[in-house]
Amino acid sequence: MELTESHRTALWDVLNWRRDVRHFRTDPIPERIKKTLQAAMDLAPSVGNARPWRVVEVVTPALREQIIANFEGANEAAGEIYDDDRKQAYNALKLAGLREAPLHLAVFTDHAPKAGHGLGRQTMPEMLNYSTVAAIHTLWLVARAENIGVGWVSIFDPQSVCRTLGVSETWSLTAYLCIGYPVEVNQTPELHRRGWQTSADSAWIKA
Amino acid sequence: MELTESHRTALWDVLNWRRDVRHFRTDPIPERIKKTLQAAMDLAPSVGNARPWRVVEVVTPALREQIIANFEGANEAAGEIYDDDRKQAYNALKLAGLREAPLHLAVFTDHAPKAGHGLGRQTMPEMLNYSTVAAIHTLWLVARAENIGVGWVSIFDPQSVCRTLGVSETWSLTAYLCIGYPVEVNQTPELHRRGWQTSADSAWIKA
Numbered sequence: 001m002e003l004t005e006s007h008r009t010a011l012w013d014v015l016n017w018r019r020d021v022r023h024f025r026t027d028p029i030p031e032r033i034k035k036t037l038q039a040a041m042d043l044a045p046s047v048g049n050a051r052p053w054r055v056v057e058v059v060t061p062a063l064r065e066q067i068i069a070n071f072e073g074a075n076e077a078a079g080e081i082y083d084d085d086r087k088q089a090y091n092a093l094k095l096a097g098l099r100e101a102p103l104h105l106a107v108f109t110d111h112a113p114k115a116g117h118g119l120g121r122q123t124m125p126e127m128l129n130y131s132t133v134a135a136i137h138t139l140w141l142v143a144r145a146e147n148i149g150v151g152w153v154s155i156f157d158p159q160s161v162c163r164t165l166g167v168s169e170t171w172s173l174t175a176y177l178c179i180g181y182p183v184e185v186n187q188t189p190e191l192h193r194r195g196w197q198t199s200a201d202s203a204w205i206k207a
Numbered sequence: 208m209e210l211t212e213s214h215r216t217a218l219w220d221v222l223n224w225r226r227d228v229r230h231f232r233t234d235p236i237p238e239r240i241k242k243t244l245q246a247a248m249d250l251a252p253s254v255g256n257a258r259p260w261r262v263v264e265v266v267t268p269a270l271r272e273q274i275i276a277n278f279e280g281a282n283e284a285a286g287e288i289y290d291d292d293r294k295q296a297y298n299a300l301k302l303a304g305l306r307e308a309p310l311h312l313a314v315f316t317d318h319a320p321k322a323g324h325g326l327g328r329q330t331m332p333e334m335l336n337y338s339t340v341a342a343i344h345t346l347w348l349v350a351r352a353e354n355i356g357v358g359w360v361s362i363f364d365p366q367s368v369c370r371t372l373g374v375s376e377t378w379s380l381t382a383y384l385c386i387g388y389p390v391e392v393n394q395t396p397e398l399h400r401r402g403w404q405t406s407a408d409s410a411w412i413k414a
Binding site: 120 | 216219260365407
């Protein structure tokens with residue numbers, strides 16, 4: 001299929017308006033949309049077509065409380081590395097939307113998937129994790145196109161999340177996603193607006 | 208910005224028609240398109256807005272030869288783990304397009320970026336690699352929308368690629384991308400058509 005200018009324009013709109021969302025409304029995500037998000041992940045590239053992502057939708061309130069406690073402990077420890085000004089800035093950031101987001105997805109990578117027959121990952125076994133990341137990014141873009149926000153929270157003790165959710169020993173945590181309708185829509189990322197980090201140039205050199 | 212049905216339709220077209228391409232025409236990628244691909248990466252999510260991806264466009268023929276030799280050695284070793292039937296299937300796969308693809312990008316992750324101030328990666332330092340993967344996936348989708356093919360080659364000794372290209376000690380190889388106009392456009396992935404691995408269901412469970 002030859003893709004056209006209208007595809008390019010639409011794709012750039014999605015990319016330009018994708019944000020990492022931390023402020024959610026509490027109204028639920030319809031089941032239909034959850035199916036759409038799952039189908040989106042299945043269109044992601046994966047090494048050897050291994051599809052190693054494993055998704056746990058965390059719905060049990062007691063489990064969510066353990067996840068939140070894990071985040072709060074890791075977040076407090078993370079703030080300790082900064083000097084006074086930066087620590088104040090750190091503490092002013094809202095780094096999760098765990099209490100408000102209606103949909104919580106813990107996304108794991110299975111390091112022993114049957115699918116794929118090991119193709120493409122003998123010298124770079126991290127390709128399995130990378131496949132899961134591509135699936136998460138695909139979900140993120142499709143969510144944005146549905147006007148739904150996604151926040152990728154990484155301030156956790158990841159092994160503890162695995163224990164809380166009782167997952168297989170061959171799985172590791174890749175991401176914990178907060179998903180819901182955003183409170184506001186803004187083209188400028190919150191880390192820019194709050195003065196944490198604007199966009200630095202990234203290298204593209206020739207050799 | 209409220210995204211619409213036309214955005215969703217276009218995005219799904221891009222996702223449905225993105226392939227991992229290994230068969231390239233040799234005509235060059237215009238400079239304008241390279242700029243577009245670079246701009247696409249800059250729209251990817253990154254932890255703390257650290258933007259840790261570092262891109263080396265490999266143009267020097269002698270360096271390309273070293274990369275190809277690296278691939279060939281790793282590929283031969285990789286084939287050794289299979290029994291006879293699977294080994295035959297492995298050897299029949301075309302796993303790179305290194306000789307034909309006009310554009311080679313070695314994509315690295317900088318593990319000591321100044322940007323981001325360490326935000327979001329104290330307990331999960333692999334978030335830097337994951338940011339680079341999101342940037343690669345963004346490039347891939349934008350390339351597809353330009354009717355350009357991308358092949359992610361992972362059958363390398365990654366440290367050896369770093370040495371060949373003489374990159375900083377703080378960089379690790381995340382991906383080696385072959386990029387060019389595809390010889391053919393097919394909605395069915397080559398691994399399906401060649402019987403290596405069809406799509407297995409991926410888990411989405413509740414806890």
